[in-house]
Amino acid sequence: MEFLDLPPMLGARGRVRLPGSKSISNRSLLLAALAEGETDIRDLLASDDVERMLDALRALGVQWEREGDTDNYRVRGVGGPFPVKSADLFLGNAGTAFRPLTAALALSGGEYMLSGVARMHERPIGDLVDALRQAGADIEYTGNEGYPPLHIRPAAIRPGGVLKVRGDVSSQFLTALLMALPLTGVETSIEVVGELISKPYIAITLDLMARFGVVVEREGWQRFTVPGGVRYRSPGTLFVEGDASSASYFLAAGAIGGGPVRVEGVGRNSIQGDVRFADALAQLGASIELGDNWIEASAPEGGRLKAFDLDLNHIPDAAMTLAVAAVFADGPCVLRNIASWRVKETDRIAAMATELRKVGAEVEEGADYLKVVPPQSLRPAAIDTYDDHRVAMCFSLVSLGGCRVRINDPKCVNKTFPTYFQVFGEVAAPVPVVAIDGPSASGKGTVGARVAEALGWHHLDSGSLYRIVALAALRAGVDLGDEERVAAIAAALPARFEQERVWLEGEDVTDVIRSETCSSGASKVAVLPAVRAALLDRQRDYRAGPGLVAEGRDMGSVVFADASVKIFLTASVEARAERRYKQLIDKGLPANMESLMQDLRERDARDAARAVAPLQKLPDAALLDTTSMDAEQAVAFVLDRVRERGLAGR
Numbered sequence: 001m002e003f004l005d006l007p008p009m010l011g012a013r014g015r016v017r018l019p020g021s022k023s024i025s026n027r028s029l030l031l032a033a034l035a036e037g038e039t040d041i042r043d044l045l046a047s048d049d050v051e052r053m054l055d056a057l058r059a060l061g062v063q064w065e066r067e068g069d070t071d072n073y074r075v076r077g078v079g080g081p082f083p084v085k086s087a088d089l090f091l092g093n094a095g096t097a098f099r100p101l102t103a104a105l106a107l108s109g110g111e112y113m114l115s116g117v118a119r120m121h122e123r124p125i126g127d128l129v130d131a132l133r134q135a136g137a138d139i140e141y142t143g144n145e146g147y148p149p150l151h152i153r154p155a156a157i158r159p160g161g162v163l164k165v166r167g168d169v170s171s172q173f174l175t176a177l178l179m180a181l182p183l184t185g186v187e188t189s190i191e192v193v194g195e196l197i198s199k200p201y202i203a204i205t206l207d208l209m210a211r212f213g214v215v216v217e218r219e220g221w222q223r224f225t226v227p228g229g230v231r232y233r234s235p236g237t238l239f240v241e242g243d244a245s246s247a248s249y250f251l252a253a254g255a256i257g258g259g260p261v262r263v264e265g266v267g268r269n270s271i272q273g274d275v276r277f278a279d280a281l282a283q284l285g286a287s288i289e290l291g292d293n294w295i296e297a298s299a300p301e302g303g304r305l306k307a308f309d310l311d312l313n314h315i316p317d318a319a320m321t322l323a324v325a326a327v328f329a330d331g332p333c334v335l336r337n338i339a340s341w342r343v344k345e346t347d348r349i350a351a352m353a354t355e356l357r358k359v360g361a362e363v364e365e366g367a368d369y370l371k372v373v374p375p376q377s378l379r380p381a382a383i384d385t386y387d388d389h390r391v392a393m394c395f396s397l398v399s400l401g402g403c404r405v406r407i408n409d410p411k412c413v414n415k416t417f418p419t420y421f422q423v424f425g426e427v428a429a430p431v432p433v434v435a436i437d438g439p440s441a442s443g444k445g446t447v448g449a450r451v452a453e454a455l456g457w458h459h460l461d462s463g464s465l466y467r468i469v470a471l472a473a474l475r476a477g478v479d480l481g482d483e484e485r486v487a488a489i490a491a492a493l494p495a496r497f498e499q500e501r502v503w504l505e506g507e508d509v510t511d512v513i514r515s516e517t518c519s520s521g522a523s524k525v526a527v528l529p530a531v532r533a534a535l536l537d538r539q540r541d542y543r544a545g546p547g548l549v550a551e552g553r554d555m556g557s558v559v560f561a562d563a564s565v566k567i568f569l570t571a572s573v574e575a576r577a578e579r580r581y582k583q584l585i586d587k588g589l590p591a592n593m594e595s596l597m598q599d600l601r602e603r604d605a606r607d608a609a610r611a612v613a614p615l616q617k618l619p620d621a622a623l624l625d626t627t628s629m630d631a632e633q634a635v636a637f638v639l640d641r642v643r644e645r646g647l648a649g650r
């Protein structure tokens with residue numbers, strides 16, 4: 001399974017230019033297609049759901065062109081029902097394409113098949129079909145009653161009068177009817193049965209229809225009248241606002257990760273209901289600023305978000321972002337009136353509950369609510385995303401709690417925001433890592449410890465982990481080549497590091513692990529892939545703010561491949577042998593230069609030749625040859641690299 005590992009983040013700040021709104025993009029495309037005249041649509045969202053609509057329109061005889069590589073499209077409207085009278089359309093999992101096209105095609109007098117991915121066939125559409133049947137439409141369910149796929153046949157449409165539609169499952173049914181009814185040319189009213197959910201999305205529909213010349217009369221949110229004898233006319237040029245739902249992740253990032261984070265493309269004049277997400281964040285204590293075309297969020301004064309209990313019916317999509325924000329709150333949080341989550345890309349209530357529990361939250365799931373009790377501390381987890389772009393995007397925020405998080409199947413964000421993780425990476429600052437590697441006795445231990453001390457960062461001497469594993473295995477009488485048993489020891493290693501001392505089950509083993517037995521034992525267990533795998537998470541747990549200095553073989557290539565600074569520390573064999581010689585003599589131990597040099601040469605050759613994590617200078621590592629340097633100079637060199645990158649003192 002493909003995944004993306006997000007490192008723990010120190011915080012978030014910066015600016016984001018939002019991709020176009022999905023809701024506005026797909027509505028605008030359909031209206032432009034049905035309208036008289038050409039429409040230039042600027043800043044259209046580039047994503048899977050919009051592709052599905054574009055493909056469908058082309059198949060239905062609507063001509064459109066993209067302007068070069070831009071997000072600007074010109075749509076030649078057909079001025080009425082679709083000219084192609086027979087088509088088989090595949091609409092993926094794009095609800096914003098499926099529902100409105102169903103209504104428009106049912107009133108177009110042709111024969112059409114509409115289908116999508118498996119999940120689309122589990123998402124209800126019966127309320128819309130019932131309403132269209134009242135107008136005489138001939139629609140058949142080819143799979144399960146009430147669900148896509150659909151087979152539409154030409155029918156005698158009886159326009160006018162009053163159509164009833166349920167409004168409490170999806171507001172897209174009402175949107176679909178509203179947009180399609182002008183095709184009949186006869187005044188028709190729609191009465192909403194039950195409480196209309198997600199009202200702001202209806203407001204987007206009405207706003208866009210008005211721009212295309214059809215003004216709907218509205219009585220509250222209960223009754224809508226589409227006038228007769230009107231046709232859609234192109235407004236000429238139409239600018240697609242930035243996506244307010246996509247904005248929610250970045251605004252939350254600012255509120256959780258310090259900020260300020262500014263999103264550009266939506267603002268106080270937006271027609272999208274999801275801009276109200278900013279109000280919700282403000283109720284959590286975040287500081288929010290609004291401009292005409294931007295919104296900015298920063299963390300609350302005290303730093304911590306406030307617990308909340310909110311009715312989120314008006315912002316169902318952005319509300320998912322609040323479910324993750326809840327793990328950062330100062331108390332239990334309740335998200336209410338979100339039943340529509342159950343019929344979205346996945347059952348979002350169940351999905352969010354399951355995944356929030358993985359990061360340590362206590363979650364109570366109801367038919368139409370979620371209660372989230374924030375954990376004492378977040379747990380690293382692998383998040384499943386259920387082919388739901390919003391699950392993937394909102395869980396990226398967990399990383400802002402200084403907790404690494406794995407996002408499975410990250411490509412699902414293509415539905416609405418293909419570049420999401422890149423853009424998130426532009427505002428979120430990872431906990432910096434300095435990775436130091438080099439041959440035996442190159443002084444990486446000394447340099448690493450001193451750099452960590454100078455910066456006030458955490459320090460990981462990964463070699464000592466392998467040494468402790470070897471020691472523990474030897475003491476347990478386990479053969480050092482027995483991969484499975486040594487890996488089991490590595491996975492459960494009861495080791496502790498305290499200042500400069502190393503403890504194994506309550507015993508100070510700092511000196512023991514430096515013995516020749518442990519050195520050669522470490523080099524044996526270090527070539528076992530299962531042992532390396534067992535130590536991976538443990539090593540990654542050392543990455544915490546304000547930063548980490550990690551030394552050892554695969555620090556810069558595997559464990560912290562995204563390390564901000566990579567150093568390959570080396571020195572001539574003579575220089576290294578001399579340093580070792582002095583150490584031994586100082587300890588009153590016997591030493592011989594010739595045999596030390598011979599030993600190092602052999603070790604270098606073995607280290608470079610081994611198949612697993614061989615010793616090598618990575619292309620992106622800075623070479624630090626300390627043959628004629630003292631430790632102080634070497635430390636200064638590393639600190640310079642850290643400062644050059646602006647990483648010290650953040």
Ligand code: DC
Nearest residue numbers: 462463464466522523526552553554
């Ligand atoms: O750096 P050191 O001498 O303490 O390392 C002990 C052994 O463990 C040595 O053979 C290299 C190996 N090692 C490794 O394979 N990967 C690491 N990250 C660190 C050490």
